[in-house]
Amino acid sequence: MEEKEAFDGEGMLQAQAEIWKYMYHFADSMALKSAVELRIADIIHSHGSPIPLSQMAAGIIDSPSPDITCLARIMRLLVRRKIFTVTPQSDGVEALYGPTHMSRWLLHGAELSLAPMLMLENDHRALAPCHYLSNCVREGGIAFQKAHGREIWDYCSMNPEFNKIFNDAMGCTARIRMKAIMTGYKDGFCGVGSMVDVGGGTGAAMGEIVKVHPHIKGINFDLPHVIATAPEYAGVSHVEVTCLRQFLVLMPSS
Structure with missing residues (x-):
């Protein structure tokens, strides 16, 4: 009682x-x-x-x-x-x-900032899929596709403004993570001659690695609309790929 x-x-x-x-x-x-x-x-x-x-x-x-x-x-x-x-x-x-x-x-503009990620997570286009979660439970499917009529990668390729917001957000979190990894894993890359980042966005993560270990030849693979906006990083080559098969063909042999 x-x-x-x-x-x-x-x-x-x-x-x-x-x-x-x-x-x-x-x-x-x-x-x-x-x-x-x-x-x-x-x-x-x-x-x-x-x-x-x-x-x-x-x-x-x-x-x-x-x-x-x-x-x-x-x-x-x-x-x-x-x-x-x-x-x-x-x-x-x-x-x-x-x-x-x-x-x-x-x-x-700070070297380490979460401002770009905050702008992505609160962008109305990124929030729209949240309104379709119950639909996904009832019908299955992908929330982003239900909200925008296409999957996120296709949507980014057709919307340059959102593509930049997305890539900036991915880049800022990559720099934060890699700073921590580079600090705690100092000698782990010493024996590496070349490194490939598949789906590496605009190359921020690879850029951080090569900056600390300039002997590494960095290769950053991603979709054409992502690579088109990627900045230059010393020691990093950006390569466009449109599918996994193309990546397998282009990937350097060991």
């Missing part, structure tokens, strides 16, 4: 609170996305010390009159999530917003 009362009373109330929390989890991602789009982390970090909202707003590009109230609401959530710090307003002095270790991962 006591168990039933707990479930009907306090247990159900706590469960309701949890459901509300999950319902609004998307707000965290959207606030992070807006911070990346507005370059909030870049503005704060560039000053080297905490700044007020007015100074932050003045640094937002392509906006002659930013809405301070809206910006304050976004910052309130990001401070609560510990993305930024705040020193409360006192004696007529504006509240000051500062950086954290987490905000460093939102910087544009």
